[in-house]
Amino acid sequence: MAELTKERSQVALEETKATHAVVRAPEKRGKPTVVVDNLHIVYRVYGAASVHEKGNAANALMRILRRQGRPQMKEVHAVKGVSFVAYHGDAIGIIGRNGSGKSTLLRAIAGLLPPTKGAVYTDGQPSLLGVNAALMKDLTGERNIVLGCYAMGMTPAQVREKYDEIVEFSGIDEFVNLPMSAYSSGMGARLRFAIASAKTHDVLLIDEALATGDREFKRKSQERIRQMREEAGTVFLVAHNLDVIEETCNRVIWMHKGKIKMDGDPDKVLSAYTKN
Numbered sequence: 001m002a003e004l005t006k007e008r009s010q011v012a013l014e015e016t017k018a019t020h021a022v023v024r025a026p027e028k029r030g031k032p033t034v035v036v037d038n039l040h041i042v043y044r045v046y047g048a049a050s051v052h053e054k055g056n057a058a059n060a061l062m063r064i065l066r067r068q069g070r071p072q073m074k075e076v077h078a079v080k081g082v083s084f085v086a087y088h089g090d091a092i093g094i095i096g097r098n099g100s101g102k103s104t105l106l107r108a109i110a111g112l113l114p115p116t117k118g119a120v121y122t123d124g125q126p127s128l129l130g131v132n133a134a135l136m137k138d139l140t141g142e143r144n145i146v147l148g149c150y151a152m153g154m155t156p157a158q159v160r161e162k163y164d165e166i167v168e169f170s171g172i173d174e175f176v177n178l179p180m181s182a183y184s185s186g187m188g189a190r191l192r193f194a195i196a197s198a199k200t201h202d203v204l205l206i207d208e209a210l211a212t213g214d215r216e217f218k219r220k221s222q223e224r225i226r227q228m229r230e231e232a233g234t235v236f237l238v239a240h241n242l243d244v245i246e247e248t249c250n251r252v253i254w255m256h257k258g259k260i261k262m263d264g265d266p267d268k269v270l271s272a273y274t275k276n
C-alpha cells in the first residue's frame with residue numbers, strides 16, 4: 001500500500017512537472033513528499049439560505065417553514081485549482097485572510113476531505129495536528145497522552161520512553177492528573193503539540209496549534225519544528241501570526257479566495273502580503 005502510494009506520487013510528480021510548468025522549485029531540495037495537483041474542494045451545505053435572500057428575521061422564519069419540504073443545497077468552492085510540490089525538509093507556512101481556504105487545503109492534504117477534482121499524493125503518512133484534534137475532554141492529560149501516542153501508532157515501550165518528555169515539553173506540570181476539561185485553551189494546545197511532536201512524522205500538518213501558547217512555548221515549538229524538519233519530512237503550518245511563520249518556515253504559500261496568490265521565499269511573500 002505504502003509502495004503503491006509512493007509509486008503513484010512519483011507518477012503524479014512526473015505528470016505535474018509536465019502539465020504545470022510553473023511548479024516552484026527553489027535550490028537544495030530533498031525528495032518530493034506531497035504533490036497537490038489541480039486540487040478543487042467543494043463543500044455542499046444543505047438547508048442553506050439562498051444567496052439572494054437577506055438575513056432578516058422574516059426570511060429566517062420562512063426558511064424554517066420551507067425546510068419542511070426539500071432542503072436547499074449550496075456549494076462553497078473553498079479550494080480552486082491549487083497545485084504545488086512540497087519537498088523533504090520543507091516547513092511551509094500557509095497564510096491568507098479568513099476563509100481563503102487554508103484549513104481546507106490542510107485537511108485535504110491530510111486525507112480528511114476527498115478532492116472534488118484533482119488529486120493529492122503523499123509519500124508517507126500525513127498527520128494533522130489541529131486546535132480541535134481529538135483529545136478527550138473528560139479524561140486526564142495522562143490518559144490522553146497514552147491514548148494519543150497509541151493513536152499515532154507508538155508501542156507501549158515507546159509511550160513509556162516518551163511520556164516524561166511530553167509532560168515536560170507541554171509544561172502542564174501537575175495538571176496532567178486532571179481532566180482536560182479543567183485546562184485553559186493554551187494548556188490544551190500545548191499538550192496536543194507535545195503529543196503530536198513526540199513522534200517522527202513524514203508529513204506533519206499544524207493548524208493554528210501554536211496560536212494559543214505563550215512566548216516561551218512558541219520558542220520551544222519552533223525549535224521542535226526545526227528538529228522535525230531535519231529528522232522527518234515536511235511540516236505545513238497554518239497561522240495568522242506572521243512572526244511564527246517568518247521564524248519557522250523556509251517557504252510560504254499565500255492563499256487568496258481558494259487559489260494560490262504567491263508561493264516562495266518567506267521574506268518576499270510576507271512582505272507582499274503585509275503590503276496588500
Ligand SMILES: Nc1ncnc2c1ncn2[C@@H]1O[C@H](COP(=O)(O)OP(=O)(O)OP(=O)(O)O)[C@@H](O)[C@H]1O
Pocket residue numbers: 043044045076077078096097098099100101102103104105
Ligand atoms: N465544513 C464546511 N462546510 C461548508 N463550508 C465550509 C466548511 N468549512 C469551511 N467552509 C468554507 O470554505 C471556505 C474556506 O474556509 P477555510 O476554513 O478553509 O478558510 P481559512 O483560510 O482556514 O479561514 P480562517 O483563517 O478563518 O481559519 C470559507 O468560505 C468557509 O466558509
